[in-house]
Amino acid sequence: MMKQTVLKIFAPIIVLAGAAFASVSYAQNTGPTCSAPWNISQTLSNGARWEMCWERRDREGVVLSDIHYTNVQGIKRKVLAEIAVAQIHVPYDDNRARYHDVSDYGLGTSSHQNDLAPADCPGGQLVSDGTKNVVCRQYQVVASQGVLGSSSTVTSELVVFSVSHVGAYNYIPQYTFFDDGTIEPAMGATGRLQRFRNETQHGWPMRSTTAGNFAGVSHLHNYYWRLDFDLAGDGTDDVFEEINVNQDSNNRKRIDVTAFSRETARQVSPEKFRRWRVRDTNIRNNKGAHISYEITAADTGHRDIGPSYEPWTFADVYLTRARGCERFASHNPADSLGGCGSNGSLATFNNNESVAGQDQVVWFGLSFHHIPRDEDEPHMHAHWNRFQIRPRDWNDAIAPTPTLPSLVTAHDFEVSTGWVRDSQNRDSAVAGSWQLGVPQQTLRRGHVMQPGNAAQGQSALVTGLAAGNSAGDYDVDNGRTSIRSQPIYVAQGTRATLDFSFFFAHSRSASDKDFYKVKLITDSGVEVLLYKKGSPKFRSAIWKKRSFDISRYMGSYVSVELVAKDVDRQNVLEAGFDDLKIVVDQ
Amino acid sequence: MSLFGMSPVANAISCGAANTIDRTLPGGARWELCWRSDDSAGVVFSDIHFTTETGIRRKIVKEAGLGQMNVILNDNSSRYAHVTEVGLGGNNLATLGYSNCNNGTLRSNSGRSVLCEQVENRGYAWKYYSSSRQGSQLTLSALYTLPTGKYVLRWIFADDGVITPGMGHAGNIKFVGTDTNFGWQVGSTNGSTVVAKSFAVEYIWRMDLDIGDNGYNDIVEMLEVNPDSSRSKKFLNITQVNTESSWKLDPLRKRSWRIRDGYETNSDGHKISYHLEPTETGNVYRGLSTEPWSQRDLYVTKRRACEQFATDNVAGCGRSVDEFVNGEGIAGSDPVIWYRTSYQRIPREEDRDGFHIGWSTFHLIPRDWTATSSLN
Numbered sequence: 001m002m003k004q005t006v007l008k009i010f011a012p013i014i015v016l017a018g019a020a021f022a023s024v025s026y027a028q029n030t031g032p033t034c035s036a037p038w039n040i041s042q043t044l045s046n047g048a049r050w051e052m053c054w055e056r057r058d059r060e061g062v063v064l065s066d067i068h069y070t071n072v073q074g075i076k077r078k079v080l081a082e083i084a085v086a087q088i089h090v091p092y093d094d095n096r097a098r099y100h101d102v103s104d105y106g107l108g109t110s111s112h113q114n115d116l117a118p119a120d121c122p123g124g125q126l127v128s129d130g131t132k133n134v135v136c137r138q139y140q141v142v143a144s145q146g147v148l149g150s151s152s153t154v155t156s157e158l159v160v161f162s163v164s165h166v167g168a169y170n171y172i173p174q175y176t177f178f179d180d181g182t183i184e185p186a187m188g189a190t191g192r193l194q195r196f197r198n199e200t201q202h203g204w205p206m207r208s209t210t211a212g213n214f215a216g217v218s219h220l221h222n223y224y225w226r227l228d229f230d231l232a233g234d235g236t237d238d239v240f241e242e243i244n245v246n247q248d249s250n251n252r253k254r255i256d257v258t259a260f261s262r263e264t265a266r267q268v269s270p271e272k273f274r275r276w277r278v279r280d281t282n283i284r285n286n287k288g289a290h291i292s293y294e295i296t297a298a299d300t301g302h303r304d305i306g307p308s309y310e311p312w313t314f315a316d317v318y319l320t321r322a323r324g325c326e327r328f329a330s331h332n333p334a335d336s337l338g339g340c341g342s343n344g345s346l347a348t349f350n351n352n353e354s355v356a357g358q359d360q361v362v363w364f365g366l367s368f369h370h371i372p373r374d375e376d377e378p379h380m381h382a383h384w385n386r387f388q389i390r391p392r393d394w395n396d397a398i399a400p401t402p403t404l405p406s407l408v409t410a411h412d413f414e415v416s417t418g419w420v421r422d423s424q425n426r427d428s429a430v431a432g433s434w435q436l437g438v439p440q441q442t443l444r445r446g447h448v449m450q451p452g453n454a455a456q457g458q459s460a461l462v463t464g465l466a467a468g469n470s471a472g473d474y475d476v477d478n479g480r481t482s483i484r485s486q487p488i489y490v491a492q493g494t495r496a497t498l499d500f501s502f503f504f505a506h507s508r509s510a511s512d513k514d515f516y517k518v519k520l521i522t523d524s525g526v527e528v529l530l531y532k533k534g535s536p537k538f539r540s541a542i543w544k545k546r547s548f549d550i551s552r553y554m555g556s557y558v559s560v561e562l563v564a565k566d567v568d569r570q571n572v573l574e575a576g577f578d579d580l581k582i583v584v585d586q
Numbered sequence: 587m588s589l590f591g592m593s594p595v596a597n598a599i600s601c602g603a604a605n606t607i608d609r610t611l612p613g614g615a616r617w618e619l620c621w622r623s624d625d626s627a628g629v630v631f632s633d634i635h636f637t638t639e640t641g642i643r644r645k646i647v648k649e650a651g652l653g654q655m656n657v658i659l660n661d662n663s664s665r666y667a668h669v670t671e672v673g674l675g676g677n678n679l680a681t682l683g684y685s686n687c688n689n690g691t692l693r694s695n696s697g698r699s700v701l702c703e704q705v706e707n708r709g710y711a712w713k714y715y716s717s718s719r720q721g722s723q724l725t726l727s728a729l730y731t732l733p734t735g736k737y738v739l740r741w742i743f744a745d746d747g748v749i750t751p752g753m754g755h756a757g758n759i760k761f762v763g764t765d766t767n768f769g770w771q772v773g774s775t776n777g778s779t780v781v782a783k784s785f786a787v788e789y790i791w792r793m794d795l796d797i798g799d800n801g802y803n804d805i806v807e808m809l810e811v812n813p814d815s816s817r818s819k820k821f822l823n824i825t826q827v828n829t830e831s832s833w834k835l836d837p838l839r840k841r842s843w844r845i846r847d848g849y850e851t852n853s854d855g856h857k858i859s860y861h862l863e864p865t866e867t868g869n870v871y872r873g874l875s876t877e878p879w880s881q882r883d884l885y886v887t888k889r890r891a892c893e894q895f896a897t898d899n900v901a902g903c904g905r906s907v908d909e910f911v912n913g914e915g916i917a918g919s920d921p922v923i924w925y926r927t928s929y930q931r932i933p934r935e936e937d938r939d940g941f942h943i944g945w946s947t948f949h950l951i952p953r954d955w956t957a958t959s960s961l962n
Contacts, residue, residue, distance in 0.1 A: 094819060119718060120718055122707065163713055170715070172713065181936075190712045190713045190714070204822075218822060243932070252662045252767075252768060253662075253786070254768060255932060268868070270835075271870045271872050273932075287935055289935055298866040298867075298945070298947075299865055302840050303837040304838065306818075307816050307817040371811070373861075373953045375746070375959045377958050378962075379712040379714050380712060381748075382713065392934045392935075395935065489688075523683025556684065
């Protein structure tokens with residue numbers, strides 16, 4: 001996209017002791033204007049937000065556009081005008097097939113776009129274009145990277161993917177949007193092998209050699225993406241830079257940054273830790289650094305330089321002036337949007353045009369060379385290529401500011417929330433174990449032992465829901481019963497409180513050996529929030545509320561555990577729990 | 587009994603309940619292994635066995651861990667050899683809590699929770715038109731608190747047999763200076779320049795694979811794909827490695843290595859193997875002449891007890907892994923693979939609140955382990 005209006009907000013001047021006055025401009029954008037079902041917006045666990053539009057095109061398949069990131073300080077800026085798969089070039093090692101799947105077959109045609117089923121999108125949401133479920137969007141809280149401790153215990157991400165089947169291959173173009181502003185474009189390849197032959201010099205034996213066509217033919221997947229950056233809404237003031245780390249004569253590794261003012265073709269260089277960035281020449285963060293997005297690829301283990309007639313394979317990264325008709329890394333058709341010749345490629349788009357003051361496009365290529373293996377039949381496991389575009393000096397650090405609403409975790413026990421009975425394998429009660437549901441009232445000598453209602457809604461956690469023939473049925477007997485929540489994350493904030501409702505009741509044969517405890521299981525140990533002991537008199541069941549400050553557990557996980565114990569069988573003892581809320585003020 | 591195509595009965599692993607991981611994934615694939623905390627190398631895994639969903643149980647790894655971990659500042663002002671200088675074990679292996687191990691199980695060493703065991707969904711195992719299968723994985727993680735930052739050890743064991751070892755760097759900015767040639771300016775508001783220094787982390791993994799029931803008949807092969815003169819065709823070339831050797835990565839030839847059993851085959855008659863295919867090689871640290879080991883990326887050596895550390899090795903053997911390669915034959919021996927990965931950190935303004943985790947990973951992929959996919 002070309003120029004867009006940039007809303008400049010001049011923030012109050014920041015005054016530091018002894019510091020000079022500095023004016024700071026936060027460029028903000030208004031966000032994408034598409035409507036359902038073409039709009040994808042997601043707020044993440046740290047308060048950051050992604051917004052974008054999607055569409056389905058015959059050749060590129062799903063294309064994402066107008067991608068905006070709102071950081072935790074609430075500053076919303078455009079990152080990309082558009083990102084699309086620009087080619088999947090598949091030359092086979094025996095040179096008997098060289099496919100251009102995106103331009104020549106198309107990822108998005110009605111015969112190639114996969115109609116996703118709910119099983120394709122676990123925990124996510126399918127989005128239809130009116131004919132098919134084209135997109136799966138998933139919001140994921142990432143646990144496996146949460147081993148960090150301190151500030152970054154939990155990260156969250158939005159995943160957007162689709163599937164296109166071209167021949168025997170099923171491709172999975174996928175984009176992951178992280179809460180720190182990072183975008184990871186990826187391509188998965190799965191399905192079945194396309195080609196088999198009778199010889200192994202270009203492939204791998206997969207069946208008995210007495211069978212015909214026993215060897216899977218090795219091949220490349222040369223993936224290309226087309227990225228039209230419009231940092232802060234305007235691509236014409238962006239500059240493309242290459243960062244190299246070069247060894248100097250004093251055995252030091254020096255960071256060198258080179259800006260490009262003309263179209264160029266570049267190769268990866270792992271030994272120079274080479275990476276690229278797109279930098280806005282006008283907009284700065286509030287520390288005075290120009291905002292930028294850095295492009296890195298860990299995934300460069302396979303590269304390929306092809307034959308002379310495939311010159312687009314000679315480089316990995318291209319910078320070109322943005323032209324609407326230059327859409328595909330190879331086999332660019334003349335019909336695409338008019339103005340380009342037929343059969344163009346990155347090698348012809350890259351013709352030394354000046355990009356100064358122009359909207360620019362970055363093309364990124366990754367390769368996967370697939371030597372088949374026995375395991376690729378009947379179905380190939382999904383193998384992935386990915387790269388990252390990551391904010392560099394886009395934000396003023398990443399900590400949230402106190403402008404966000406309170407974060408609430410609520411268990412109202414109207415539906416199961418994953419509490420586990422006897423999680424420590426220590427329970428001994430022979431009756432009256434914790435249950436989720438609607439309690440039935442019981443009385444003993446006019447005293448309510450179990451109420452006939454929940455504290456809130458219809459349902460609660462109660463020891464033995466049923467009434468039975470007398471209050472002594474379905475109460476806790478001869479030992480303890482426990483139930484524990486899954487770990488609940490207490491987010492960072494200014495204050496965290498935990499509220500719940502409970503009741504505790506017993507007949508007059510109770511003793512101080514009987515009890516009801518509500519415990520908090522934390523990283524630093526067990527804290528008892530509520531400890532009610534039995535006594536030799538009637539205690540009636542009445543729902544009560546309790547509230548606790550648990551700010552000391554912000555940034556960590558807690559589990560709530562309920563334990564009720566009745567040492568004998570004669571005594572009636574009942575306990576209940578409802579309406580758990582953990583509120584973190586921001 | 588060891589007929590071709592038959593899998594000999596593998597022994598149960600025996601390292602005691604506290605040090606045993608035995609996890610059956612939702613589809614029925616099972617991983618069994620031993621773990622321990624070594625004072626130098628940190629968490630070391632051994633006796634790794636995989637049972638496919640189709641019930642084939644075999645040993646893959648005798649022992650695997652870090653052989654060294656070097657941190658080198660770009661301005662050459664400091665360098666660290668963490669495994670041999672401070673060690674990754676002992677108190678440098680951090681205590682973990684629930685907040686480090688969402689929905690997982692914490693495993694203890696000397697009374698402290700130090701290893702997180704998680705079972706996670708991993709998305710598509712495969713997809714084909716209207717059919718698909720989701721996959722799952724066992725993830726084992728630990729956290730090291732070291733002078734140069736926090737480091738996460740993470741091994742992923744997938745239900746299709748793929749093993750993904752990795753190390754991630756995180757933590758806070760530790761090194762600041764003033765020269766932007768060797769770092770990145772952060773946090774400047776009042777005219778004074780604060781430069782967070784750039785540095786490289788070099789991980790050298792030491793892996794003793796034992797494919798099948800016996801590590802002494804394993805064969806190391808190097809795979810390369812060479813183009814013809816017109817670059818239109820490519821030819822697969824497999825070289826058996828008979829003596830200790832070392833190589834650089836070669837992405838254009840797609841250079842890779844596999845360890846295959848000398849005689850054991852799958853039911854198609856193909857030798858079973860695990861394949862180390864370098865894919866995540868975006869950063870490759872090459873050091874000074876005083877760091878000769880950093881000129882190569884993969885080393886194959888004959889197993890020797892005194893060849894413990896890839897650099898700053900114990901006395902009585904070569905000083906570093908490049909010196910371990912001295913012409914010994916490895917055929918019929920128990921080869922050890924040393925694989926080097928790197929990560930270059932160029933700090934950003936965003937890192938002032940803590941670095942985003944920077945991963946350095948690779949894959950060990952079963953090749954002809956089964957005659958067809960074990961995930962249906």
